[in-house]
Amino acid sequence: MQRCVLLSLCVLECSGWVQPASRAPRLRLRAADTRRSDAEWRELLADDAYRVLREEGTEPPNSSPLDDVEEPGTFLCKGCREPLFTTSTKFDSGSGWPSFFRPVDGASVELRADFKLLLPRTEVRCAACEGHLGHVFDDGPRPTGDRYCLNGVALSFVADGDDAALAAAVAARTAAGPPVQKPLAVTLPALLFNVALSGAFFASFAARSGELPASAGVLQQAFAFFPLAAGAFYAYQAAKALR
Numbered sequence: 001m002q003r004c005v006l007l008s009l010c011v012l013e014c015s016g017w018v019q020p021a022s023r024a025p026r027l028r029l030r031a032a033d034t035r036r037s038d039a040e041w042r043e044l045l046a047d048d049a050y051r052v053l054r055e056e057g058t059e060p061p062n063s064s065p066l067d068d069v070e071e072p073g074t075f076l077c078k079g080c081r082e083p084l085f086t087t088s089t090k091f092d093s094g095s096g097w098p099s100f101f102r103p104v105d106g107a108s109v110e111l112r113a114d115f116k117l118l119l120p121r122t123e124v125r126c127a128a129c130e131g132h133l134g135h136v137f138d139d140g141p142r143p144t145g146d147r148y149c150l151n152g153v154a155l156s157f158v159a160d161g162d163d164a165a166l167a168a169a170v171a172a173r174t175a176a177g178p179p180v181q182k183p184l185a186v187t188l189p190a191l192l193f194n195v196a197l198s199g200a201f202f203a204s205f206a207a208r209s210g211e212l213p214a215s216a217g218v219l220q221q222a223f224a225f226f227p228l229a230a231g232a233f234y235a236y237q238a239a240k241a242l243r
């Protein structure tokens with residue numbers, strides 16, 4: 001039954017419920033030359049920023065001073081100075097990387113499926129210059145439940161007190177811009193991965209449920225119910241992938 005529900009929700013997605021963020025209209029605050037050759041990016045960026053933004057690297061945890069920023073302000077893409085996040089959506093995730101629950105708006109970032117670790121993850125890129133920023137996970141705080149886990153070296157910070165015009169423009173853009181919507185190319189792999197694992201664990205439990213002897217000990221019984229718990233966990237993850 002649960003699989004039927006998930007399949008139905010998948011059909012809703014396929015029918016256009018999800019619009020890729022990249023299709024949303026963009027509201028640029030600053031006209032930047034965002035298309036550069038690799039040689040130009042190497043010239044423009046410091047080595048550590050180039051490795052993250054252009055080579056999809058990851059900075060060491062607890063290495064960015066931006067992780068401790070609490071002052072109201074805007075976090076810009078270091079590659080093109082596109083405003084991406086604000087301190088008002090920043091939170092302490094304890095991960096060692098600057099974390100936010102929402103970008104400036106849905107047109108600020110581009111979300112892509114990432115299989116580098118085999119498990120499907122969602123990569124976050126700057127929508128303007130396509131620079132790699134980090135990843136977004138679904139274990140963030142309210143109101144979105146998202147955790148944008150970013151590399152501080154890919155960002156620059158401008159305090160509101162240092163650029164009031166930027167702060168006002170970003171606030172207006174957040175109020176009027178499109179919401180973040182995960183594209184189907186991101187949602188579907190995570191959905192299928194979790195549905196497959198959930199089904200495998202439920203099937204394993206169903207196949208073994210009649211094998212447990214009446215004299216089984218507590219540990220043996222707990223072990224027998226592990227596939228059921230694992231199946232429920234991955235079914236929950238599949239449901240979360242549809243948010």
Ligand SMILES: [Zn+2]
Pocket residue numbers: 077078079080081082126127128129130131
């Ligand atoms: Zn950028």
